[in-house]
Amino acid sequence: MYLSQHIVPVRDMHIADVLLRLRQVGTSGAPIKIDIREVVAGTYGRAIASGIAPRTADLQLAFADTPRLAGGGEYAVVINSESPDYAIAVAEIGKYDGVTGRYFTGADQMGVLRVSKDGQAWEHIKGVCAWMTVRRARFSPTQRIISIAEIDVVDATSIAPHITVSLPAAGTRVDVIITLPDGRAVETPPGVTATLPSAVTGRITLAARLTGTADDTPTLHPDGQIIIGHQAASGDYVSRAFVCGDDRRVRVRVRGYVTGPATITPKIQRANGSWLTPTLLSREDAGDGWSDYTYDAPGFSAPITRVRLDMTGTPAHRPLVQSLVALPLNL
Structure with missing residues (x-):
């Protein structure tokens, strides 16, 4: 069974986690999978983030990669499980909400709730909203250094760190710090070759300095490649x-x-x-x-x-x- 709740962020934001309240926790052992998908013209697109949620009544699924949603864009939080034993708490317009202790009357708080048996054909449930909270991530500190590699080189005159990064907003950046055997440090942006003033032999270390803001963070992706160059005379x-x-x-x-x-x-x-x-x-x-x-x-x-x-x-x-x-x- 599939259930989806549509959300429209009022601003650009990174997602820290999704909170759900279950009225009934499944006993069959089948997990709950949660996807965050783009919605384009009412059709579900690619999954921006996915995860397996713990089987607890107050369910919390944290996203380690803090996916970023664009303000004003439409997204769907898609919930899927093979177990029929789960029941998700919902709120209905005009009904009393025992969690908040008040009547649920604000249509502006409603998302679009849909249900599907196969994840293809969806039925819209009017006047009902899943008990769900999507929490925005905040970042502190705003700078972090991550070790990339240690490499032994012989007569190296150029170092090209071909690593993939994502810079979601102004104020975010990534710098590669290359520490030479004598302790000197050379900095270069990802994908830009660092030219050394003289040939270097020994062990070099590479680290990435990620700089962000309280609201946005750069992402350093895995499986980069470090190219060592030697300049002939x-x-x-x-x-x-x-x-x-x-x-x-x-x-x-x-x-x-x-x-x-x-x-x-x-x-x-x-x-x-x-x-x-x-x-x-x-x-x-x-x-x-x-x-x-x-x-x-x-x-x-x-x-x-x-x-x-x-x-x-x-x-x-x-x-x-x-x-x-x-x-x-x-x-």
């Missing part, structure tokens, strides 16, 4: 091949970010497969630390060619390339 990028021709002036333009000892050096492939280093013509500031570098290779001949970028750097000074343009021009 040098690397290259080779473009796609393009048509060139005989006696051409090949103009190469690179927008790059270069600091300290980092370098970006373009090269053009000759017809015999070797590489030519063009001459730097100019460097122009492109803002925010980026620069436009223009290179020139006059009198270049090859039926097709490619451009290669040779890059060097350190963990603290990593070369970056935003764009690469190569044009074979007629002299």
Whole structure:
């Protein structure tokens, strides 16, 4: 047997628990299952939360993940049991309520009560409301640190914590704290790679700092993945091949970010497969630390060619390339 009570929160809220009063507790041992489901155009949608309630007269089912309901949205608390022995206390308009000690007269306190034998076809029971309380969660303290992992690394220069979080409202956030073997701490948001100033070897620890408010909390979901990166001292990028021709002036333009000892050096492939280093013509500031570098290779001949970028750097000074343009021009 299924019974559902519709609720419409007046504000966004996390649910702490659901309270029900039973007039009769089942003796068959069958549990009571409670789902909180979205209601869309009168149809029950996905279950936001589920749980098995204890078999007591004053039933309380707490939700550890504190599901969040949107203010003004319609939801259904669906109660299900295979036992016919349970009886849920209800209130009727105009009838005396022995729990509160007064007559139940407020239609504004009524939810929509439905009953079903199979959970598919529902019958509306008018003028009756289940004795039910859905309690809003409050959170204190508003910040908590949760340990994620301890990992042994060798020459690590980048750490990417790919963990899934839910941020239900402004004022909620999650930061990943990476503690290095020497005690230094590096912080980064989930999914954002933390670049280390130097290669690290040893044991690192990762923790998540969850920050919320008294009304809203972020959620840290399980089964995250931590990716450890190692930056080589040098690397290259080779473009796609393009048509060139005989006696051409090949103009190469690179927008790059270069600091300290980092370098970006373009090269053009000759017809015999070797590489030519063009001459730097100019460097122009492109803002925010980026620069436009223009290179020139006059009198270049090859039926097709490619451009290669040779890059060097350190963990603290990593070369970056935003764009690469190569044009074979007629002299």
